[in-house]
Amino acid sequence: MYIVDMLGITKTFGELVANDNVDFQLRKGEIHALLGENGAGKTTLMRILYGLYRPDTGIIKVAEQPVEIHSPKDAIANGIGMVTQHFALVPPLSVAENIVLGNTDGFVVNRAAMEAKVAAAADRFGIVIDPKSLVRHLAVGQRQRVEILKALYRNARVLILDEPTAVLVPQEVDALFETLNRLKADGLSVIFISHKLHEVTQITDRVTVLRDGKLIGTVDTKDMSQSQLAAMMVGRETFGVTRKDEQHEQQPVTLRIDNLCAKNDQGMPALTNVCLEVKAGEILGIAGVGGNGQKELAESLCGVRDCASGSIQLAGKELIGKTPAGFTQAGVGRIPEDRHEGMVGDLTVTENLALEHLNEYTRSGVLDHKAIRTRAEELIHQFQIKARPNDPVRTLSGGNMQKVLLARVLSRNPKAVIVPQPTRGLDVGATDYVRQQLLEQRDRGAAILLISEDLDEILALSDRIAVIYEGEIVGILPAGEATPERLGLLMSGAVKEH
Amino acid sequence: MEIFIINLIGATLRVSTPILLAAIGETYAERAGILNLGIEGTMFFGAFIGFFVADKSGSLWLGFLVAVLSGVVFGLLMALLTVTLGVNQHVSGLGITMLCTGLSLFAFRLNYGGRSIPPSIESFQQLAPFKNIPWLNTLTEQYLLTYVAFLVIVPLAWWLLYRTSFGLKIRSVGENPEAADAAGVNVFAVRYAALAIGGGLMAAGGAFLSLAQLGAFTHGIIAGRGWVAIAIVIFGNWNPVRAMWGALIFGGTSALQLRLQTMGLQLPIPYETFLALPYIVTIIALVLAGRNASYPAALLKPYRRE
Numbered sequence A: 001m002y003i004v005d006m007l008g009i010t011k012t013f014g015e016l017v018a019n020d021n022v023d024f025q026l027r028k029g030e031i032h033a034l035l036g037e038n039g040a041g042k043t044t045l046m047r048i049l050y051g052l053y054r055p056d057t058g059i060i061k062v063a064e065q066p067v068e069i070h071s072p073k074d075a076i077a078n079g080i081g082m083v084t085q086h087f088a089l090v091p092p093l094s095v096a097e098n099i100v101l102g103n104t105d106g107f108v109v110n111r112a113a114m115e116a117k118v119a120a121a122a123d124r125f126g127i128v129i130d131p132k133s134l135v136r137h138l139a140v141g142q143r144q145r146v147e148i149l150k151a152l153y154r155n156a157r158v159l160i161l162d163e164p165t166a167v168l169v170p171q172e173v174d175a176l177f178e179t180l181n182r183l184k185a186d187g188l189s190v191i192f193i194s195h196k197l198h199e200v201t202q203i204t205d206r207v208t209v210l211r212d213g214k215l216i217g218t219v220d221t222k223d224m225s226q227s228q229l230a231a232m233m234v235g236r237e238t239f240g241v242t243r244k245d246e247q248h249e250q251q252p253v254t255l256r257i258d259n260l261c262a263k264n265d266q267g268m269p270a271l272t273n274v275c276l277e278v279k280a281g282e283i284l285g286i287a288g289v290g291g292n293g294q295k296e297l298a299e300s301l302c303g304v305r306d307c308a309s310g311s312i313q314l315a316g317k318e319l320i321g322k323t324p325a326g327f328t329q330a331g332v333g334r335i336p337e338d339r340h341e342g343m344v345g346d347l348t349v350t351e352n353l354a355l356e357h358l359n360e361y362t363r364s365g366v367l368d369h370k371a372i373r374t375r376a377e378e379l380i381h382q383f384q385i386k387a388r389p390n391d392p393v394r395t396l397s398g399g400n401m402q403k404v405l406l407a408r409v410l411s412r413n414p415k416a417v418i419v420p421q422p423t424r425g426l427d428v429g430a431t432d433y434v435r436q437q438l439l440e441q442r443d444r445g446a447a448i449l450l451i452s453e454d455l456d457e458i459l460a461l462s463d464r465i466a467v468i469y470e471g472e473i474v475g476i477l478p479a480g481e482a483t484p485e486r487l488g489l490l491m492s493g494a495v496k497e498h
Numbered sequence B: 001m002e003i004f005i006i007n008l009i010g011a012t013l014r015v016s017t018p019i020l021l022a023a024i025g026e027t028y029a030e031r032a033g034i035l036n037l038g039i040e041g042t043m044f045f046g047a048f049i050g051f052f053v054a055d056k057s058g059s060l061w062l063g064f065l066v067a068v069l070s071g072v073v074f075g076l077l078m079a080l081l082t083v084t085l086g087v088n089q090h091v092s093g094l095g096i097t098m099l100c101t102g103l104s105l106f107a108f109r110l111n112y113g114g115r116s117i118p119p120s121i122e123s124f125q126q127l128a129p130f131k132n133i134p135w136l137n138t139l140t141e142q143y144l145l146t147y148v149a150f151l152v153i154v155p156l157a158w159w160l161l162y163r164t165s166f167g168l169k170i171r172s173v174g175e176n177p178e179a180a181d182a183a184g185v186n187v188f189a190v191r192y193a194a195l196a197i198g199g200g201l202m203a204a205g206g207a208f209l210s211l212a213q214l215g216a217f218t219h220g221i222i223a224g225r226g227w228v229a230i231a232i233v234i235f236g237n238w239n240p241v242r243a244m245w246g247a248l249i250f251g252g253t254s255a256l257q258l259r260l261q262t263m264g265l266q267l268p269i270p271y272e273t274f275l276a277l278p279y280i281v282t283i284i285a286l287v288l289a290g291r292n293a294s295y296p297a298a299l300l301k302p303y304r305r306e
């Protein structure tokens, strides 16, 4: 008997099909993994179950009864609780207030009684938390416990956890798994969203794999090896790599990264002793599942993020300690991951093209508009930007925006180019164009660090491939030896190759 | 001297009342995440419609009731614009202020024409519970609404916000509507309710001026008190009790400057300087208290699920 059936669920966001006719069935008292790469549609499917999104088509049954879930209120009434990826807590309120919010006993809230009741519930479910503390004073692991208790307090029979371990340190993960196993023994059904294979094999009974919004299959965990799961998750067949291979052995190392460590925005370690070398005329691809330190790596290499320790050398010159402008002047070209971050949407194409180098167009404090305009026209022509010089950048398509960024950075002939996710969200034509430009830069002799979650892209462009997992480089392979399976295993953290 | 001080305190309570009512109204709105810049206009309309209905019907209480209802309506209009339609809160609020001001002036002109002396009515009587003790009488001879504002509205707002499930919902939708929604709270309904209550209180503040304190309606009757109330909400750190102290500071300096003007001091400064005093004090208080103001985190942000 299934406690939850989701049948034929389709959900689109504009053009994008986030869930494509997906079936998902949850048994009572099991821990069921929802596995898939970033963007596979896991969160979307569960937000539908919790009433945060409405599906375009499909039916949902709870305990074999068809139900309509229009809001989290309906989901809660059906015994479904969800711990979202970004915690849904109100920081200035106390733990107890957060837990009873929307589920108070009466109009008047008696603090003492409320706290006692929450404490009793925490006791019953074996969750250690002080009902009186303010949520804003709690660490991430504790906040997660508040979220779980909040769901259980509402008598959840189904608990959805969206990437619960992403924010936890290993000890906290162990504690979480202990709690989950205990709750499972009490009859709770758990949906565990993850892209980490070792966690999935460790804690779950069954696995449902999603890829590009489609259901790949549901299997019993015990029948599957990590590499079989990896293949289901990554699931790419052969790649059409048509690219002349050259010898880079003789080339000098342009970009040398030694023992680089950095923290993420939450102050947790995001990069641990990263060591990489990129030679002139080489593309080094960084493969990895999103959120494993890619963003922090790209930012560190452009001087946007302060590094805790380590060194970054460009052609033998140390860059650590320089400002982002210093990095640029030294010869690092940066194409930001978020296109909108690299540009000012309300300024024109011309102005954006000149933005990083205004001092070169300045004559005694006044901008030389004619020179800026002439240069912009050259670049628009050279980089095939489909826009007029005076169009505001925000009116451009994603592909043309990316071309403006490429033009600004690549026209300077940088010694090293850092490109995180250069083709994310672009259409096929623009993607090809961007990749072509990167290959041209390589042939010119630039050292290129390509960070991408798209394995096709990594395999199509890279001369060597490094895999990042939880902020560490877990393997470096020459392109000739890299297969999707081998990379998939490294990406999932199942193995390390050094 | 004692008489001067007792007199001053009594006047302070009176002068603070409309600003206090409006500030508590704004506190409800902002706690739920909506900056209601319609406050000035809602007060103005409340002052006008209260006066108009009282004048035509002869019932002060009917006028007051209609005024409060009009505030509720404009609160709901603000909710429709910002909560349901997701229009920018600054634009909606200022729009409502302009709408209210225009409507009031238009209706006033239609009904009272261009008189040189503003029309007046027999205003509310003050209560005098301690008639026989002169000094205490000076202090406590106040309008019923002043008593209600200080002794009922403020404690009630505090109790509602911090001791009831409704208040918990208001605070949570103003801080993190996603979280409130995920917890099963109807974010839209809570914001509508907070804006409706807030609008009613703002209009009550305006009606206090026309029906009690002045017993008349003039074009300059509100004179920026709505804006001051917004400053007081920030000064009060979105806490009704602290907002009360803010209203008292403004009311106190207003009452003081009136007395300084009429004392006939031969000072080499123009009397307008005194007029500016309450505003200057408000700005200073705001600068001092506003530095560690903790805004409701979701203030100004419309909420959408997808």
Ligand SMILES: Nc1ncnc2c1ncn2[C@@H]1O[C@H](COP(=O)(O)OP(=O)(O)O)[C@@H](O)[C@H]1O
Pocket: A013, A016, A017, A018, A036, A037, A038, A039, A040, A041, A042, A043, A044, A045, B306
């Ligand atoms: N609210 C939204 N609006 C537009 N696109 C969305 C929205 N939520 C998710 N998407 C898109 O749907 C796809 C699936 O996203 P998601 O379900 O979050 O994936 P996962 O959780 O598996 O990483 C992604 O391409 C994402 O960009």
Ligand SMILES: [Mg+2]
Pocket: A039, A042, A043, A044, A085, A162
């Ligand atoms: Mg997700």
